[in-house]
Amino acid sequence: MELSYLLMQSILSMAVMVLMGWAGVKSGVLKLEDSRVVAALSLYIVCPCMMLSAFQVEFSPQKLHGLLLALAAAILIHGVYILFTLLLAGPFGLDGVEKGSLIYSNSGNLIIPLVTSLLGKEYVLFTSPFLTVQIVLSWTHCVKLVCPSARLDLWKILKNPNILATLAGMVLFFGQLRLPGVVASAVDSVGACVGPLGMFSIGMLMAGADWGRVFRSKRNYAIVLGRLVLYPALFAVLVCLSRITFWMEGARQVLLVTMLAACAPVAVTISQMADLFGADSRKAGVLNVLSVVFSILTMPLLVMLYQTIC
Numbered sequence: 001m002e003l004s005y006l007l008m009q010s011i012l013s014m015a016v017m018v019l020m021g022w023a024g025v026k027s028g029v030l031k032l033e034d035s036r037v038v039a040a041l042s043l044y045i046v047c048p049c050m051m052l053s054a055f056q057v058e059f060s061p062q063k064l065h066g067l068l069l070a071l072a073a074a075i076l077i078h079g080v081y082i083l084f085t086l087l088l089a090g091p092f093g094l095d096g097v098e099k100g101s102l103i104y105s106n107s108g109n110l111i112i113p114l115v116t117s118l119l120g121k122e123y124v125l126f127t128s129p130f131l132t133v134q135i136v137l138s139w140t141h142c143v144k145l146v147c148p149s150a151r152l153d154l155w156k157i158l159k160n161p162n163i164l165a166t167l168a169g170m171v172l173f174f175g176q177l178r179l180p181g182v183v184a185s186a187v188d189s190v191g192a193c194v195g196p197l198g199m200f201s202i203g204m205l206m207a208g209a210d211w212g213r214v215f216r217s218k219r220n221y222a223i224v225l226g227r228l229v230l231y232p233a234l235f236a237v238l239v240c241l242s243r244i245t246f247w248m249e250g251a252r253q254v255l256l257v258t259m260l261a262a263c264a265p266v267a268v269t270i271s272q273m274a275d276l277f278g279a280d281s282r283k284a285g286v287l288n289v290l291s292v293v294f295s296i297l298t299m300p301l302l303v304m305l306y307q308t309i310c
Contacts, residue, residue: 007260008300010117014110014199015296021203035204039268042197048165050112050191051131054124055169056184059176063125066254069244071129073258077235078103078133082141084234088226096145097270097280101287102226104142105264107134113195115257125173126257128166134261135160138269146270146279202268202292209289213282220283224266224291228298232263233305240309252310256303263302265291 021038024030057063081103089099107130115123139157143150157163172179179187236259239245245252271284 017199
């Protein structure tokens, strides 16, 4: 209960940052197209620095077991989500944007600052498996969902700064190597900006949203309900049935990190890919905005559910 309350406080604090980004565009200080620059800065420079900094911790068998558990959970939950969405696609006539919105969450620029504020910097380490799995699937499976005729570029995946930072961080972690003092200080300082920049980017995108369209479509509510409630609840039930949090030390906190990623809003990358590949980017943007609005209520409730049954 206490963690859910802290989570709501953190989300509300981030909502204020979102409003700052929205106000920046509405006041004319910033332009709507500047959001791409802010998003690129956050995803390709700040997040990798945060990830690299997260691996600068003492090695221990418990941390290794936690990483392996987080990796197994990330692979399992994405597999379940993809299969579940495939089963729903026919009866409900889901298009590619809707499928991607159900499966992929905004775990990049939302979860790291949430984990940092709720659980502490040492738990950011356990966000890396989920982020890595989602990055790989985003540039393979998700691209094919949004644009079936698109050609996959595996080289882009390998060159992704987040993947490179994770690999570099793992080398430093397992080798127990430390960045030089000046470099470590710079990386830590840049990584600490991940929360504000990510929220500014979302706020700037929301400034260009057609709010009438956002709240008008009943179908959009159904997709957002699936992303924010049904899918993360499914993860919580699977964890509960496995009983792993009762017999593996530290599993409850490690999987809470995964739970936060699982119940996050629709991934911003869905609208970016829809725009890039000529799909319905307006619908993707609407689903993202609507999910951000309702996540203020749903994320604390889903975390409370997780804590209760797991």
